[in-house]
Amino acid sequence: MPTFVARVRDSQGKSRTEKISAESLAQARTSLREQGFVVQDLKESKGFQAGLDIKKIQNSFVKVSVKDKAVFSRQFAVLMNAGVAIVRSLGVLSEQCSNTKLKQALVEISNDVQTGMNLSEAMRKHPDCFDGLYVSMIQAGEVGGVLDEVLNRLAKLLEDVARLQNQIKSALSYPTVVGFIAVAIFLGMTIFLIPVFAKIFTEIGTELPPLTQFLMDASIFLRSPKVFGLIGGLVGLKIAYSRYAKTPVGRQTIDRLSLKMPLFGDLIQKSSVARFSRTFGSLTRSGVPILTCLEIVRDTSGNQVIANAIDAARLEIQQGGMISIALQRDQVFPAMAIQMISIGEETGELDGMLMKVADFYEDEVEQAVKALTSVLEPIMILVLGGMVGTILLAMYLPMFKVFEKLG
Numbered sequence: 001m002p003t004f005v006a007r008v009r010d011s012q013g014k015s016r017t018e019k020i021s022a023e024s025l026a027q028a029r030t031s032l033r034e035q036g037f038v039v040q041d042l043k044e045s046k047g048f049q050a051g052l053d054i055k056k057i058q059n060s061f062v063k064v065s066v067k068d069k070a071v072f073s074r075q076f077a078v079l080m081n082a083g084v085a086i087v088r089s090l091g092v093l094s095e096q097c098s099n100t101k102l103k104q105a106l107v108e109i110s111n112d113v114q115t116g117m118n119l120s121e122a123m124r125k126h127p128d129c130f131d132g133l134y135v136s137m138i139q140a141g142e143v144g145g146v147l148d149e150v151l152n153r154l155a156k157l158l159e160d161v162a163r164l165q166n167q168i169k170s171a172l173s174y175p176t177v178v179g180f181i182a183v184a185i186f187l188g189m190t191i192f193l194i195p196v197f198a199k200i201f202t203e204i205g206t207e208l209p210p211l212t213q214f215l216m217d218a219s220i221f222l223r224s225p226k227v228f229g230l231i232g233g234l235v236g237l238k239i240a241y242s243r244y245a246k247t248p249v250g251r252q253t254i255d256r257l258s259l260k261m262p263l264f265g266d267l268i269q270k271s272s273v274a275r276f277s278r279t280f281g282s283l284t285r286s287g288v289p290i291l292t293c294l295e296i297v298r299d300t301s302g303n304q305v306i307a308n309a310i311d312a313a314r315l316e317i318q319q320g321g322m323i324s325i326a327l328q329r330d331q332v333f334p335a336m337a338i339q340m341i342s343i344g345e346e347t348g349e350l351d352g353m354l355m356k357v358a359d360f361y362e363d364e365v366e367q368a369v370k371a372l373t374s375v376l377e378p379i380m381i382l383v384l385g386g387m388v389g390t391i392l393l394a395m396y397l398p399m400f401k402v403f404e405k406l407g
Contacts, residue, residue: 004028004044008037015040025111026091040115062101064129066165070158072102077151087113105129118142133279133296140287150286157282161275164362168271171369171376178380182387187222189391194219197395204398212394248304255304259332263375267368272306273337274361281354291318306332323350337361 004025006018018037022028025042032039072093079089087110094106105126112122120139123130130138134154141150198216201208208216221227244250259265276297283293294314301307313326324342327333337357344353 002044004042006032006037006039006043007041008032008039010038011036025107029114042111042115062099064099064102064105066158066162068099068102069130069134070155070162072097072106073151073155073158077148077155080148080151086119102129119147131300133283133300136288136292136296137283137286140283144287146286153282153286157278160278160358160362164271164274164365167366167369168267171267171372174373175376175380178384182380182384185384186387186391189388190215190219191222193391194395195223201398209394209397211390212397215391215394251304252308255306259303259305263372267365267372268303269332269334270361270364270368272301272303273333274358274365276301276306276310276333277337277354277361278358281351281358284354285351290323305330309333 002023003019003021006020006028007015008018009015018032020028020031022031025044029039029042032042075093076089079092080086084092090106090110090113094103094110097103097106105128109119109122109126112125113119118139120135120142123138124135137150137154138147141147144150194215198219201212201216245254258268261268279300280293280297283296284290288296291314294310294317298307298310298314301310309327309330309332312330313321313323316326316329317323322342322345324338324345327341328338340353340357340360341350344350347353
């Protein structure tokens, strides 16, 4: 039977630590209350139980996706709208949660809320599950007494973000898969097919065309120990790139170049603007102060160039400037988005206008994804066919010379 360690307050108001064995956390809490204690904190005693350590290690590799948070928020909102208490709602949701990390977080949050901690404070202890955006909106809902409405907004926000991510992934999945297949076919034909023809060409003794000789040399190289040097060099470049990308200068340089990439640059900019507008609008609609909104949106923008523009705008707004004018200075946001935000400021409907900007650019992203896919499909098919055709041509060119001599 598990052992639990509790920090309690006795009938005289003194704090003390108690140990109790029970089948579950809820049973342990009930037993302590029956003994006249006020439970302040209750946790299962770890001791030397390797299973708990293993579970913690396993959860460290589990990620809580946007979809997981969206489903949780929607279900939490439904329970809150039905009048179910927060602790009971968290208990129900933790029991049916399939994500082990989120499940454990919900159990701990429920325990903290039972001891009197605010929901937002309890969630803040689990940044891997609930980021600053989520916690800030929950806090605003608690202060305004509209937690159920905020949960509905959070669910809608996360569902829109998940849909946007899926659209972008769908645009990238096709060229990734086809590119992988193309490389696999090239390596397979170069390593296994070309050596067969090499023996034939050696027996014939004919002079090889430059293209055929190049592929022969490539085949010899790929089957030699030298290829491990190439693999090591590529791994080294990947490590160097990762380290450079983690530096402030490197991150900004890479993100700036990504915005200028053909085909993908426009998609990245529109998706960033849509995410910025949706998040900013949801936060302001939930009652979060504008400066706090901009700070949260900056951290969730996903692009350092856009984050720097938002940060510069936040500093300018602190001095009394307007959001639209501040965002316009770095020329990162499209002119249409700036104009719509400006109208929202003038009419006092900033949150509503931000939502319209988000809707517009999410539709733009969807159209851009369709256009990108339609362009990439023939290009990738052409590249794949060209690679296979080049290898086959290189193999048959010497045959043509032999046929010419025989003729």
